[in-house]
Amino acid sequence: MTAALRLPEPRPGSRILATGAYRPARVLTNDEVAGPIDSSDEWIRERSGIVERRWAATDETVADMAIAAASKAIASSGIAPEAISMVLVATITDSLQLPSVAALVADRLGAKNAACTDLAAACAGFCYGLGLADSLVRTASAEYVLVIGVEKLSDFVSPTDRGTAFIFGDGAGAVIVGPSDHPGIGPTIWGADGSQHDAIKATRTWIDFRDNPADTAPPTITMQGQAVFRWAIGEMTKVCHQALEAAGITVDDLAAFIPHQANMRITDAMVRALKLPEHVVVARDIEYTGNTSAASVPLAMDAVLASGKVASGGLALLIGFGAGLVYAAQVVELP
Ligand code: UT7
Numbered sequence: 001m002t003a004a005l006r007l008p009e010p011r012p013g014s015r016i017l018a019t020g021a022y023r024p025a026r027v028l029t030n031d032e033v034a035g036p037i038d039s040s041d042e043w044i045r046e047r048s049g050i051v052e053r054r055w056a057a058t059d060e061t062v063a064d065m066a067i068a069a070a071s072k073a074i075a076s077s078g079i080a081p082e083a084i085s086m087v088l089v090a091t092i093t094d095s096l097q098l099p100s101v102a103a104l105v106a107d108r109l110g111a112k113n114a115a116c117t118d119l120a121a122a123c124a125g126f127c128y129g130l131g132l133a134d135s136l137v138r139t140a141s142a143e144y145v146l147v148i149g150v151e152k153l154s155d156f157v158s159p160t161d162r163g164t165a166f167i168f169g170d171g172a173g174a175v176i177v178g179p180s181d182h183p184g185i186g187p188t189i190w191g192a193d194g195s196q197h198d199a200i201k202a203t204r205t206w207i208d209f210r211d212n213p214a215d216t217a218p219p220t221i222t223m224q225g226q227a228v229f230r231w232a233i234g235e236m237t238k239v240c241h242q243a244l245e246a247a248g249i250t251v252d253d254l255a256a257f258i259p260h261q262a263n264m265r266i267t268d269a270m271v272r273a274l275k276l277p278e279h280v281v282v283a284r285d286i287e288y289t290g291n292t293s294a295a296s297v298p299l300a301m302d303a304v305l306a307s308g309k310v311a312s313g314g315l316a317l318l319i320g321f322g323a324g325l326v327y328a329a330q331v332v333e334l335p
Contacts, residue, residue, distance in 0.1 A: 015184020020072025049264020053290025090125025123322025131188030169290025173298020186247030255314025
């Protein structure tokens with residue numbers, strides 16, 4: 001007779017125990033990016049809501065930024081690095097293709113008992129990571145999971161591309177997810193529309209770059225801005241509704257709305273479509289951070305908490321969406 005396999009006792013829930021953020025020192029104003037794209041401070045503010053963004057130093061790596069944000073989250077959680085059972089790093093901009101950023105980050109942080117992997121879900125990467133961390137903790141496959149969203153987009157943006165040069169920035173945000181006696185992370189609503197694979201993508205492959213030495217332009221990001229804009233407004237509001245319904249709450253129960261910081265006009269349109277009550281604090285971190293892809297939701301969450309406008313234990317609706325096209329949303333209890 002085949003022996004029955006044993007599984008660990010599932011847990012009633014998981015929650016975010018602490019957050020940490022890292023914003024690089026260099027501030028890049030709209031005037032600095034406007035020249036090569038024949039734009040202006042006024043146009044950028046009006047069309048995207050961005051006033052300035054941060055850029056990492058040339059020698060500052062994705063791993064450096066991830067470690068800086070994660071150190072803060074670990075310190076604030078009070079857990080020992082050795083207690084971390086999994087490190088998930090959401091990023092699409094590490095210039096070293098292998099090995100994973102997560103393995104290096106875990107080593108530098110002293111998380112020597114952690115399983116490590118990177119996640120490629122672009123601007124939805126952090127919310128994907130949170131969904132996975134919640135499942136890992138609830139099924140007792142892990143006890144504490146470090147989820148990091150980090151990007152160095154300045155390495156992959158062409159300063160002369162009108163559709164992207166002004167929008168992206170660098171940074172890192174991290175959270176520690178751990179066991180809870182009640183659900184502190186609601187069901188994750190996630191999915192993908194691969195038919196729009198071309199809507200945000202690299203301009204070329206590294207193989208193409210290698211095999212065509214006459215064309216010296218390295219791969220950079222290109223985006224069909226209007227198509228993504230329309231998709232975000234039309235489809236992502238539905239995903240928000242699904243995440244609220246799956247968690248068994250309504251917009252009235254929310255303390256905060258923390259969407260991917262893609263464009264202030266997208267955030268405004270979603271706030272209107274969701275009919276968010278006045279008391280709901282809306283993250284508008286894009287103004288001084290730009291669009292930092294996988295880092296944008298954890299950076300915005302950290303900023304909302306630092307503002308003191310939302311109390312610990314308040315419910316926040318998170319949603320990430322971007323290249324793939326992919327998306328993920330969930331309601332979380334703020335730490
Ligand atoms: O993070 C991943 C997900 N990404 C997103 O969600 C981004 C979604 N898309 C967007 O945020 C917006 O599409 C952009 C901010 C990228 C662009 O804004 P837009 O309002 O969609 O601009 P547009 O492409 O429709 O262009 C409007 C006008 C055009 O001029 P005409 O034809 O109206 O005379 C463009 O030529 O603005 C012109 N334009 C610019 N002008 C100054 C386009 N880019 C620029 C620019 N500076 N950088």
